[in-house]
Amino acid sequence: MADTQPKGAAPRPVFSGAVSPKSRLQRWADSDIWYSFKRSPVTIVATTVFFMLIAGALLAPLLSPYTPFDPGSLNLMNGFTEPMAANAFTGDYFLLGTDDQGRDVLSTILFGLRISLFVGITAVLFAMTLGITLGLIAGYIGGWLDGLIMRIADIQLTFPSIMVAMLLYGIGKGLIPPALRDEMAIWVLIVSIGLSEWVQFARTVRGATLVEREKEYVQAAHLIGLSKWSIMLRHILPNVAGPILVIATISLALAIIAEATLSFLGVGAPKTQPSLGTLINVGRQFILSGEWWILLFPSLTLLALALSVNLLGDWLRDVLNPKLR
Amino acid sequence: MSTLPVLSISDLIVEFPTRRGVLRPVDRVGFDIARGEILGVVGESGAGKSMCGSAIVGLIDRPGRITGGEIRLSGERIDTLSQEKMRRIRGKRIGMVFQDPLTSLNPLMRVGDQIVETIRTHLPVSEHEARRRAVAALEEVGIPAASTRIDSYPHQFSGGMRQRVVIALALAAEPELIIADEPTTALDVSVQAQIMALLKRLCRDRGTAVMLITHDMGVIAESTDRVAVLYAGRLAEIGPTRDVLSSPRHPYTIGLMASTPSPTGGADRLSQIPGAMPNLRAIPPGCAFNPRCTKAFGPCTSELPVLKPVGRNEVACWLFDDALTGNPNKAEENA
Amino acid sequence: MSEQTPLIRAENLTCVFDVSKPWLNRVIERRERQFLTAARNVTFDIPKGKTFALVGESGSGKSTIGKMAVGLLRPTSGKVTVDGTDLFGALKASSASALRRRIQMIFQSPYASLNPRWRVGDIIAEPIRAFGLASGDAVGARVTELLEQVGLAENDGQKYPHEFSGGQRQRIAIARALASNPEFIVCDEPTSALDVSVQSQVLNLMKDLQRDLGLTYLFISHDLSVVRYMADQIGVLYLGQLVETANREDLFNNPQHPYTRMLMDAAPRIDAFGRTADAVKGEIPDPITPPPGCPFHPRCPLVDNRCKTEVPKPFQTGETNVACHAAEEGRGRPEAA
Numbered sequence: 001m002a003d004t005q006p007k008g009a010a011p012r013p014v015f016s017g018a019v020s021p022k023s024r025l026q027r028w029a030d031s032d033i034w035y036s037f038k039r040s041p042v043t044i045v046a047t048t049v050f051f052m053l054i055a056g057a058l059l060a061p062l063l064s065p066y067t068p069f070d071p072g073s074l075n076l077m078n079g080f081t082e083p084m085a086a087n088a089f090t091g092d093y094f095l096l097g098t099d100d101q102g103r104d105v106l107s108t109i110l111f112g113l114r115i116s117l118f119v120g121i122t123a124v125l126f127a128m129t130l131g132i133t134l135g136l137i138a139g140y141i142g143g144w145l146d147g148l149i150m151r152i153a154d155i156q157l158t159f160p161s162i163m164v165a166m167l168l169y170g171i172g173k174g175l176i177p178p179a180l181r182d183e184m185a186i187w188v189l190i191v192s193i194g195l196s197e198w199v200q201f202a203r204t205v206r207g208a209t210l211v212e213r214e215k216e217y218v219q220a221a222h223l224i225g226l227s228k229w230s231i232m233l234r235h236i237l238p239n240v241a242g243p244i245l246v247i248a249t250i251s252l253a254l255a256i257i258a259e260a261t262l263s264f265l266g267v268g269a270p271k272t273q274p275s276l277g278t279l280i281n282v283g284r285q286f287i288l289s290g291e292w293w294i295l296l297f298p299s300l301t302l303l304a305l306a307l308s309v310n311l312l313g314d315w316l317r318d319v320l321n322p323k324l325r
Numbered sequence: 326m327s328t329l330p331v332l333s334i335s336d337l338i339v340e341f342p343t344r345r346g347v348l349r350p351v352d353r354v355g356f357d358i359a360r361g362e363i364l365g366v367v368g369e370s371g372a373g374k375s376m377c378g379s380a381i382v383g384l385i386d387r388p389g390r391i392t393g394g395e396i397r398l399s400g401e402r403i404d405t406l407s408q409e410k411m412r413r414i415r416g417k418r419i420g421m422v423f424q425d426p427l428t429s430l431n432p433l434m435r436v437g438d439q440i441v442e443t444i445r446t447h448l449p450v451s452e453h454e455a456r457r458r459a460v461a462a463l464e465e466v467g468i469p470a471a472s473t474r475i476d477s478y479p480h481q482f483s484g485g486m487r488q489r490v491v492i493a494l495a496l497a498a499e500p501e502l503i504i505a506d507e508p509t510t511a512l513d514v515s516v517q518a519q520i521m522a523l524l525k526r527l528c529r530d531r532g533t534a535v536m537l538i539t540h541d542m543g544v545i546a547e548s549t550d551r552v553a554v555l556y557a558g559r560l561a562e563i564g565p566t567r568d569v570l571s572s573p574r575h576p577y578t579i580g581l582m583a584s585t586p587s588p589t590g591g592a593d594r595l596s597q598i599p600g601a602m603p604n605l606r607a608i609p610p611g612c613a614f615n616p617r618c619t620k621a622f623g624p625c626t627s628e629l630p631v632l633k634p635v636g637r638n639e640v641a642c643w644l645f646d647d648a649l650t651g652n653p654n655k656a657e658e659n660a
Numbered sequence: 661m662s663e664q665t666p667l668i669r670a671e672n673l674t675c676v677f678d679v680s681k682p683w684l685n686r687v688i689e690r691r692e693r694q695f696l697t698a699a700r701n702v703t704f705d706i707p708k709g710k711t712f713a714l715v716g717e718s719g720s721g722k723s724t725i726g727k728m729a730v731g732l733l734r735p736t737s738g739k740v741t742v743d744g745t746d747l748f749g750a751l752k753a754s755s756a757s758a759l760r761r762r763i764q765m766i767f768q769s770p771y772a773s774l775n776p777r778w779r780v781g782d783i784i785a786e787p788i789r790a791f792g793l794a795s796g797d798a799v800g801a802r803v804t805e806l807l808e809q810v811g812l813a814e815n816d817g818q819k820y821p822h823e824f825s826g827g828q829r830q831r832i833a834i835a836r837a838l839a840s841n842p843e844f845i846v847c848d849e850p851t852s853a854l855d856v857s858v859q860s861q862v863l864n865l866m867k868d869l870q871r872d873l874g875l876t877y878l879f880i881s882h883d884l885s886v887v888r889y890m891a892d893q894i895g896v897l898y899l900g901q902l903v904e905t906a907n908r909e910d911l912f913n914n915p916q917h918p919y920t921r922m923l924m925d926a927a928p929r930i931d932a933f934g935r936t937a938d939a940v941k942g943e944i945p946d947p948i949t950p951p952p953g954c955p956f957h958p959r960c961p962l963v964d965n966r967c968k969t970e971v972p973k974p975f976q977t978g979e980t981n982v983a984c985h986a987a988e989e990g991r992g993r994p995e996a997a
Binding site: 215216217219220221222223224225226235238239241 | 791836
Binding site for chain 2: 718825826827856858860863864888922923928935936937943
């Protein structure tokens with residue numbers, strides 16, 4: 001077959017140009033994630049509920065009809081008002097009723113949600129930072145560091161995470177001077193829950209890193225002399241972000257429940273800063289005497305929060321996992 | 326030779342509905358394979374060659390399905406059969422050899438047991454007779470010490486030996502047709518030569534028809550009787566291998582042959598086809614090759630060309646439409 | 661071999677991998693430690709502006725040698741010198757980046773070699789920034805220049821790798837490799853994942869760039885027909901050893917080693933209708949337990965007792981360097997046609 005092209009004047013076809021680059025918004029509107037979201041009513045409902053709860057927590061001072069933790073504004077006469085009723089003595093109206101102290105349940109829930117979400121999100125961020133760092137080190141640098149980190153993770157996994165959190169909470173409280181205990185309680189809670197949740201992040205990140213580090217784009221980065229940290233953060237981290245997002249969502253639900261469990265057991269958020277768990281613990285005392293609303297409404301809120309986060313996590317896992325598509 | 330072709334495909338269409346429209350990885354493809362004939366199906370990745378093979382054995386991944394045309398095996402229509410009936414045809418009447426031998430072998434079963442199972446599922450023979458045949462089959466494909474190796478597991482064989490086992494398995498039930506999808510692509514050249522020689526010899530001896538799917542023009546030249554060239558899911562050219570490869574008619578086949586580097590040739594510069602095969606989502610109107618074709622003219626960008634006999638080949642190209650071009654190729658024909 | 665001073669010199673490169681099972685498994689299963697010699701005493705020179713090709717089948721160690729030549733993998737023994745500077749010595753020194761800039765690599769997989777989360781423009785700009793070759797707007801101008809040099813358009817820099825076909829991605833990888841103005845590029849099977857019509861585009865592009873920029877290539881491939889098109893000098897590898905090194909004409913017209921002849925014979929040819937190649941018996945042995953003597957002897961048609969025990973030493977015949985007892989003794993040499 002004769003070579004038909006003139007030598008030296010090789011045509012260099014320009015392949016693209018007709019299709020212009022897309023903006024971020026166009027990419028998003030065109031993406032599979034958005035498409036899958038639109039087609040999943042459950043996910044739409046879960047997202048709506050989740051963001052309503054977030055909004056409720058953020059706007060608690062504005063939305064609350066009462067200021068439940070200001071002793072000056074509390075009136076014991078309002079105690080045990082039923083939902084959707086005005087108090088017989090004071091004439092104050094309470095949508096979701098009041099507790100024994102006369103605190104408005106709706107307002108306590110909004111403020112409790114604030115604490116629960118703050119503790120949950122901060123704990124997950126803490127667990128995520130720790131887990132990603134250790135996972136990247138274990139997966140990318142490897143060697144004895146990998147062995148050490150993963151053995152610690154294995155050992156921690158043999159205990160239920162709520163037990164680990166309780167243990168750490170106990171140690172943390174013991175280390176803090178008594179005067180600061182109430183003030184620091186929330187932070188001790190965050191660190192305890194965070195430390196009990198990092199393992200999932202570390203294992204996932206390590207696994208994904210082991211796959212990514214063998215890819216040729218990482219070798220190309222080596223060739224231009226980038227440092228290990230630079231390669232880990234700039235090249236590998238963006239490529240393991242998908243699974244991290246899924247784990248973060250599922251961990252958020254777990255962290256919220258862990259916080260509620262600890263607070264329910266009376267070792268979590270202090271009475272002065274009650275979370276949903278604390279409120280449920282308070283309500284538990286009155287369920288047998290007929291004041292059901294004090295328990296029911298905080299419990300329903302916790303359920304809605306945990307369920308919506310979990311459903312979001314399930315959907316994310318499906319949509320980000322190419323094998324399930 | 327019997328009058329009926331072993332495999333006869335006409336106007337086969339495979340479609341995949343997606344949210345961005347319906348894709349057609351196979352678009353009106355038709356060919357026959359006679360008894361004892363090896364038909365090569367060649368094309369670049371995404372040309373639809375593997376999808377053709379999957380369609381024949383009824384193994385298209387959902388949501389894809391056959392939406393047009395028909396497939397006949399020795400005259401019997403098989404594209405409309407139930408899953409259950411197709412399962413019986415696979416293995417018994419159509420044997421399959423894939424690029425990765427491990428997709429055809431069960432890693433947890435001894436290779437002998439897999440062959441015995443295939444033989445006994447499809448042929449009425451005793452366990453003892455089936456085992457005797459399995460040893461014979463392994464010997465025939467050149468497995469040394471077949472009577473002891475029969476009790477090994479797939480992972481205990483090398484890549485080339487595994488592909489030999491797969492061939493033994495594919496031939497075990499004496500099928501009429503073998504579909505070999507890139508059977509040697511994962512192997513080294515020296516082993517590739519062994520496997521192709523084996524496949525050719527066994528199918529010639531038994532009169533088995535073979536559909537050999539590959540991207541390698543060298544393998545096509547050395548092993549096939551006829552060749553079908555696919556481009557973007559459509560048949561561009563089909564004919565006797567020698568005619569298609571040494572006097573290609575379709576501009577795509579011409580370009581493909583010219584850009585294949587030859588170990589014996591010494592061109593300073595390789596000939597190249599500009600651009601790349603279109604994505605299935607963006608097949609241009611008219612002839613799918615027209616944006617890359619140096620000879621494209623009027624009808625190429627709007628009308629779909631159909632296969633026409635040109636010499637001993639059949640070509641889907643407007644250049645060979647007498648009415649349109651004032652027959653510029655007749656002179657070449659007679660020469 | 662050549663009068664020019666070589667730009668790249670590999671001397672006695674040897675690479676041994678420890679492929680032992682973990683300690684506990686070894687103790688329980690009573691296994692010895694196991695070592696895989698991926699490359700053994702590999703020596704070659706590449707003159708400036710030329711292409712040296714390494715050809716071999718799987719397990720021949722060609723990619724291992726490529727990684728050692730760019731400094732991604734430290735040889736167990738032997739050394740690589742660039743313009744007389746020891747590569748691995750220099751990589752430890754503070755001036756490492758000056759040497760790194762001169763060496764680049766093009767990888768096999770156009771899918772794994774580009775970070776999927778980065779825009780193409782950023783991928784190409786990374787070496788420019790890392791070596792401080794330009795700053796500010798000059799980076800963008802240089803990226804555009806590189807994109808155009810490999811046949812892509814300016815606004816392709818705004819897109820992500822998944823928006824391109826395999827051949828276009830390989831062009832992007834070439835643009836990245838060119839970004840640091842290197843002199844030496846290791847090309848590890850750059851077209852084996854591409855279709856033929858696209859392969860010829862990429863090979864032509866690489867040849868044009870070599871001519872225009874005076875590049876020196878180490879070209880790694882399993883495909884003799886591609887090597888014939890690209891290379892000036894060719895080294896044939898078998899089980900980690902160079903069995904024959906020759907210039908292109910000599911290798912293809914007068915191959916000395918039986919393995920080279922077998923490779924040429926077994927490669928399918930587009931003009932050999934209905935040919936059944938005389939297949940060589942056997943397969944490549946397990947590189948962990950290579951055969952004694954000449955590694956090719958179990959498959960060699962010219963084998964005798966000496967081959968089974970004594971490792972052949974390379975010897976020079978004409979401009980060809982061969983490691984084969986049969987070639988040295990003139991045993992079984994086919995008459996030149």
